[in-house]
Amino acid sequence: MASKELDTTRNAVPFDKANIPGPKMAKAVKAEVAGKFISKAKRPLLIVGTAAGDDGVIEIVRTMAGKGIPVAATGSSLKRLNEEGIDATYVNLHALVSYLQDSDWKGFDGKGGYDTTIFLGHTYYYASQLMSTLKNFTKIKVISIDRHYHPNAGQSFGNLKPEDFIRALDVVVAQL
Amino acid sequence: MASKELDTTRNAVPFDKANIPGPKMAKAVKAEVAGKFISKAKRPLLIVGTAAGDDGVIEIVRTMAGKGIPVAATGSSLKRLNEEGIDATYVNLHALVSYLQDSDWKGFDGKGGYDTTIFLGHTYYYASQLMSTLKNFTKIKVISIDRHYHPNAGQSFGNLKPEDFIRALDVVVAQL
Amino acid sequence: MVIKKGKFTIDGLENVQINIGKVISSDEEKEEPEGPTPAPDIHELRDWDMRLLKRYEPVYSPICDLCCYCTYGKCDLTGNKEGACGINMEAHQAREAMLRTLTGASAHAGHGRHLLNHLIKRFGADYPIDVGPSNIKAPVTQTVLGIKPETIGDFVPVLDYVEEQITQLLATTHIGQEGSAIDFESKALHAGMVDHVGMEVSDIIQISCLDMPKSQADAPLVDMGMGLIDSTKPVLLCIGHNVAAVTYIMDYMEDHDLFDKIELAAICCTAHDMTRVNPKAKVVGSLSKQLKYIRSGIPDLIIVDEQCIRADMMQETSKLHIPVIATNDKVMYGLPDRSNDDIDDIINDLASGEQPGVLLFDYDKVGELAPKLVMKMAPIRKEKGFTALPSDDEFRKLASSCTRCGACVIGCPQGLEIDKAMEAAAGGDLTLFEELHDKCIGCGRCEFECPKNIPVLNVIEKASQKVIREEKGKLRTGRGQVGDPEIREEGVNLVLGTTPGVVAIIGCPNYPDGSRDVYEIAEEMLQRSYIVVTSGCSAMDIGMFKDDEGKTLYERYGGGFLKGNLLNTGSCVSNAHISATTIKVAAIFARRDITGNFEEIADYVMNRIGAVGLAWGGFTQKALSIGTGCNRLGIPVVLGPHGAKYRRAYPGKAYDKDKWNILDARDGSLHNVEPAPEHLLISAENKAELMPLLAKLCFRPGDNNLGRMIKLTHYIELNEKYLGVMPDDWHIYVRSEADLPLAKREELLKILEEEHGWKIDWDRKKILEGPARKVDVSFQPTNVPRLCKGAGE
């Protein structure tokens, strides 16, 4: 719909200016592309952080969860998600990335590890560090659909205005 | 002329993969833009390094020198330049950047410092380090018209094929 | 003939120097056998490290994908590639974390050595150690080195050892040394351990020589906060960590009755230590107040020593005509050394502004000069009204000139929404800035990004004048060690669990969400009868907030080693007393031999003592080394979210059952136990996530039923309170119905039956099947095979 004017690839500079990790930085992607990418994942995991307070964001989480994407609630996001009736599993983000590094980990459902992680609603610098673990030490795909450009993801939006952010998320879920 | 097909802004990644200095990296510029930029300099200095062995490059140096741009010959380039009859002053590149940092330095001609330095024909990693000095500690503009992308310059070409390189240099001098 | 330590010459043999070492009394000798690893080299505790690291596998979070250690590089290690020297990302990150740990250790050790040299010169090497009512005077030193120091001079070989280890470890960061991540971890743990030795030395010698509180539960309360400094008086501000020089100022001020005339205040650990020496001194606050307070223009003279001092000191102070006296060769700012000059000449040069600062290594001169100078400066400065803060008019103009470009936000390490606050302020609403003020760590990075050259921090400070005036708190001065008698009394509660745990809130003010967090964390845990220990900047920030009755936590809670007490050990180096406390519990309560017996003690601590460290705002290398030293001793540590930038953590994998096998020392039998403590080093994202985590990390395999019950209660309650639900793993900590909180026992048994399929005998309200293991009151958990009966036979 509004995707013509919405270009989520713009302004793809780290939201923390000094957060330049090296030659490999996330590809800035369009919302449709992100959505298609997620829809193709075999074992996706949506990782929702404490900053996911916005109603719009919560609705997106609900939709994605509804489409069968398991939700890991990191930080203190579980409380809100539970209040909203969204099924999620609490996990410490630092611990989670250590599980994801473990090829023997069977996932939250015991059915095996995840091939794609989707980050939404995180404290910027904190998530960036833990994406760095996944980027450097796993084959797991990392896509950030957060509001700010995350260089340590494989794919990310650029820095978005709040209103564009919600629009972009809508485009993403439309692809699922 | 051939500038339509020649896009010197492409492939603007450091020629040494790990040479990612930080958030500020050279703007990749078109050859015309580089040429115009140089033509506007009040006190330009062309810094020619040891790798300036190619005949095509030497001709460019000759042309630029002919247009009144003073030439600093670093490394061992002086020998060739002298053989070619091009007027140049030998200076150690490391020493040169220290002079350029000194606001009291009067330049090779005693008429004052330089506002723009133009790098051509350098050992890649060596020049990169010394551009870094100028970038971080002076207001002097640094433009690289070398074959490989120099993140520590203010402006630079992307990594060019040898033939495109000479074409690009021709475009540059055409603007002077 | 009485033989004493010292250097002697024998008549007629003037050129022979005889050094008499420690004079050992025979009974002392027999007291405790020396353990297997006195003064261990890098590899001697490696087996222990490998036990830890096998369970708590390191996780790396590179903050940079490159390595720039040598000029083969930079090398791109993205994706665990190897650099030109063959090192891969994993090993390099481990090396980086080791180097930063070592940096922290060297800061403390370097501080300790400086102080030791100084105090030996001042008081003599024979000056006795006095830390209060304790037989175990230097628990960390004794455990690590097998040495029982009696005089301050006895610490000389202790620091020799520390410095040797630091040098060896630093050497391993050279290209072409260690190639293995896991061995770099072992080295980091070694660095952390020697850090605690260095800290212990530093603090014990100053407690002994400078008459600081000695295990004093009711150490005096002192005033704290920018709102409590009387800026109408000359304000002499000390910044740093090393109290050596500053004591001369205090002595001079006492001798000349100047405490009424001069406001002597300090920032960072020097504030702790000054007030420990003399509670007439005042505390401005933690590190994050430093630039803010300088910018206020209030200080009339600044004395710096070492560590955590703004590197831009001279740029900032010279603009405001605040002279600076640097007193330590670690921080010299390019200033001229005036140690040999006449005091009056120096005063003139500083007062006239001819020199913005000087070096002064002669502390007698510092003591006399600083009070004189500040009294000379104050009228001059106050008359001219030097301050960096804008006037009301300027303030409005600045706020209005902001274009909301957001460059400052991207530059701010906290990502604070300065742009929005500017907008509000331009419209006359200061609340956003007032909120932002507590979250702002006062770093000044925003100012370098602003294309409109708005002095952002000054704007924040100006906007927050009202709240700053209310910044009035109380700090209980650093009490030093926990005394042996206290351990004797409380050890049992701690090990039984009636005291649910010890939470040590330490480190720096790089909090994710402002300094109120640490106050609230402390309060909640105190209310739950945890022992809360604190130190450094956190100890200060905890004292900055008050309850409805206007009381700080220090006023509301006792300072003893008792449940529900709040202990401030003191400055950063007094963190050693926290690890020392766990050692003392092992020694006094459990009667373990500690001398040169690190592994056994760490094993005891890890399996028995429910202590957890929290570096909520830890950002310095020292915070990392303190935490890492705790880790080697078996104490889990939680970091705030910025801590993920330390590059490495040691989370546990609760789901991996194989990792949770431990031995019963009685017979060497293997037992699969609950994951306790679940993590050795982990971060939390916010306070809400942190609270239940702290409670969880107090579980220990050695818990008895009562203790487990109490710990479980708090874990469940905190999880419900902060995450809104029962934790999904509470049941794995249940070994029998006796572990269940009484009030909820039935409810919980039901859940165990229904959700986890456990078998319950509802008549007797007993668990029949379900738990991974049963409680056995005499279970002696250990991770060290040689400590089991029959080992090596």
Next chain:
Amino acid sequence: MVIKKGKFTIDGLENVQINIGKVISSDEEKEEPEGPTPAPDIHELRDWDMRLLKRYEPVYSPICDLCCYCTYGKCDLTGNKEGACGINMEAHQAREAMLRTLTGASAHAGHGRHLLNHLIKRFGADYPIDVGPSNIKAPVTQTVLGIKPETIGDFVPVLDYVEEQITQLLATTHIGQEGSAIDFESKALHAGMVDHVGMEVSDIIQISCLDMPKSQADAPLVDMGMGLIDSTKPVLLCIGHNVAAVTYIMDYMEDHDLFDKIELAAICCTAHDMTRVNPKAKVVGSLSKQLKYIRSGIPDLIIVDEQCIRADMMQETSKLHIPVIATNDKVMYGLPDRSNDDIDDIINDLASGEQPGVLLFDYDKVGELAPKLVMKMAPIRKEKGFTALPSDDEFRKLASSCTRCGACVIGCPQGLEIDKAMEAAAGGDLTLFEELHDKCIGCGRCEFECPKNIPVLNVIEKASQKVIREEKGKLRTGRGQVGDPEIREEGVNLVLGTTPGVVAIIGCPNYPDGSRDVYEIAEEMLQRSYIVVTSGCSAMDIGMFKDDEGKTLYERYGGGFLKGNLLNTGSCVSNAHISATTIKVAAIFARRDITGNFEEIADYVMNRIGAVGLAWGGFTQKALSIGTGCNRLGIPVVLGPHGAKYRRAYPGKAYDKDKWNILDARDGSLHNVEPAPEHLLISAENKAELMPLLAKLCFRPGDNNLGRMIKLTHYIELNEKYLGVMPDDWHIYVRSEADLPLAKREELLKILEEEHGWKIDWDRKKILEGPARKVDVSFQPTNVPRLCKGAGE
């Protein structure tokens, strides 16, 4: 009663330990007064540093614009901005350079301490120092600490001092310490100075205890080069720097007559030191051969100790079934410690491949196990023909599979055109690879970049088999110090200038253009009668090339401290003997007191001794610290182009006349002199630029006419030869016509008249006007006011 050093107990006082320190004989005592700065702390030589740094202003070349030291960061410092702690780019770069210098210093000191502990255990603390025919046995130690060690035990407090300084310096890299770039430079210089102490200790104790050549000009020549290792025999390869463990292997091999049966070879400094102990050992080559040689599959067993060892050792060797024995706790690779196990068990586990490597800290076991194991491994390995190199067939396929994408080129630190060589090789032409082979430093980075997974280094090595077979050279084993008698003989030539200078070619093989450069540089300077001193990897590479008659430079030139001689001092730590040599010249030739008198000596060296260091391929932190130590002693150093990545240099500004004022010690008068030495630390881009620069940096203000004439001759000639013209600054080194080379005097006078406007008296061929200053044979140049007559009066 004869009193000796040691520990004693007195009958009846068993618990009193008496340590008798150094027994000082009365006349010794009087020998030389103690200078002003024995064992200086960080700030005690700061005045001297400031003198240096005022003239040679540091220039920073950040290799990264960020700082990632603490978790306030990362911080963006681009454009000299400040980070969150207030440090700016300049100070941070200075801090980085200091840290890396310190890393180098710690590597040497850590090595020294390990060796000292080991040798004291083996030989006793009283084992006498024996370095050859010298009274000044430890010149650096004596100059820095004011100590004159006689036994190896005397070095214990020396290393205590070094470790204390290292800890203090490392502490300053903590956040919130030093804020000034210039003071970080002073600290770096301090680190460099203590590095030379650490190196000196390391080398003197091994020379003394392990019977290495002692100031021996005709130390034996040994075989060197991959082409000279007999791969049909079992090949036992040692890698590293610390010869402690390896000596046990040599002893065992001697005792069991195994030198014929086993090829004992080594890489890096362990190769130097093994051959110094026993010239039957062979040298494979410098660091850049390491991965190449492992990949060849030839070694049947590898022993590693410490420093400059491939971090990917285990990954590489396990693929090729080469067992590894690690013998030093700095490098443990996560291997199991088998020190307490039975030798046969270990051999079995290694030979079977059950364990790819082990730790072994029991050197007796290493000595026995290694020869046994290599003899067991060799037949197994040779039968299976383990090698990483492709077969001819595979080689062609690999070269053809290359898509010329260029990813490897961008990954290669040397930017080598691998893609072109692949193309040529696919077409059957190996010459490009053969050329590339010498330039390739064997780092392996290319392989991580190749999207076709081509093992690029293996391809290079395979293509270069022909040239590798011809890699046969000779090395003169490390001779140790320059002896006092040699100084007595040569000092005068050096100071007069008939020997135009000393060029010390040291450090690592990260050459910009292959290893032939150092050979050619050495040859040219030797032909010009410079004394060429060398050490470490450079010493090896110099020996790898031959003249038309098949002779290496070591065979063509003598090894004495005489003009036109080529001295290999030995391994990296023997670099201390190079700085020591300049100290000895000051002490012996100029009769300066050196004890605790660093500043005066450095001042002498800088103004009088035409010595220049060259780290052409220096890339390690050690090369940086060695160079920085030379700098503090007043010795200029040139780096290869990679050296610009060390982040900081000290170039001089010849045009700024104010910088070149020095004093005449006779009367304290100020003199404006020629810029000599022009730079303190500078890089050169290639050999052609380097050669005249080396000559120029041998000028000294103290040169007399003869010396200046000779130096000027070489400077002009080298400039003409390599840069094609007369240097444009030769005239500023002319003080009178007597400074002009005789053969060219008239020609030069003409130039001076015509181009520079000097006034010449053509009758007498005398300069009347022009030079900045006149020569004065008794001019006593100094930069230190207190050394002038009448100072302080």
